[in-house]
Amino acid sequence: MSHGARVTIVTRTKNRPIFLARALDDIFGQSFQDFELVIVNDGGIPADVDHLTSQRSEAERNRITTLHHAESVGMEAASNAGVKAGSGEFVVIHDDDDFWAPDFLAQTVAYLDDPSHAAETGVMVRTEIVIEELVNGRIEPIRREIFWANMRQITLADMLKINRAVPISFLYRRSLHDAVGYYNEALPVVGDWEFHLRVLSHSRVGFLDGEPLAFWSQRPESAGHDGNSIFQKAAEHAHYDALVRDHHLREGVAQNGFGPLLYLTQVLAGQEELILAQQRRLDETTAKLDHILDRLDALNQTVVTRTSVGEFLKKPMLLAKKLGGRA
Secondary structure, eight states, X not given: OOTTOSEEEEEEESSOHHHHHHHHHHHHTOSOOXXXXXXXXXXXXXXXXXXXXXXXXXXXXXXXXXXXXXXXXOHHHHHHHHHHHOXXXXXXXXXXXXXXXXXXXXXXXXXXXXXXXXXXXXXXXXEEEXXXXXXXXXXXXXXXXXXXXXXXXXXXXXXXXXXXXXXXXXXXXXXXXXXXXXXXXXXXXSHHHHHHHHHHHHSEEEEEOSSOOEEEEEOTTOOGGGSOHHHHTHHHHHHHHHHHHHHHHHHHHHHHOSHHHHHHHHHHHHHHHHHHHHHHHHHHHHHHHHHHHHHHHHHHHHHHIIIIIIHHHHHHHHHHHHHHHHO
């Protein structure tokens, strides 16, 4: 490990050597090179990680610290172990399957170095989702889409609704941990969102708009070690999302009482009733429209029958009558 590096990069990994190999290329391919890398092998096979790091140059190996956990301690505990093992002024979590544009570190560090952004404790970047799959040991991209394409800034109000960022997109000052603590190790999922909430309740976070600088890899069809928790553990995400909200709600009640919440819930209940009433009216209108369409269809069938088949049958009879009259 090279001490004195400005950025500590923490890479969490477990039995995904194909992705870790790409992550190492991505990290050491950054245009900004004043960083140290802490790899946290969270219960994976040590030999796989050691083999990949041994392939790097001596200069690169000197900047890598590898922590091998005999058993998995979970994503947030792995993050905390990696953060504490480093000493950089800035911290960023680079999971083994995600990646950056070559100037991610250069642009985010420059942003936080700018005196005009001194009050901001971190910066998030425009992020692109990359849907991938593994084909015969190769990572194949399927499609791409911008993550929260309409987002123009990072606010606590938006983050309260839903997580607007992923770890690969967020470089922050190490001093944040002194202010808000470390990642919550009691959370098997949604730990990054809960950390973002604490960060934004403490200070502002900047946003670098423009071309994507971070890329969030997703594999909806993959399972096991190669899958994503957001797909494999969807039920857990919903469960712990509710627990996080409930925990912070209890803290708010303990500090401020029920008064504001009682008023707010009454307002929300009124809004919910208005929405339900509008839905009922919409359902009634839809039913009436369906009835009208059914009647129009029946009328159309009648018209078709009378003007096509009916007329077709009438014409020979009229012709026969005329011919008979002439005879």
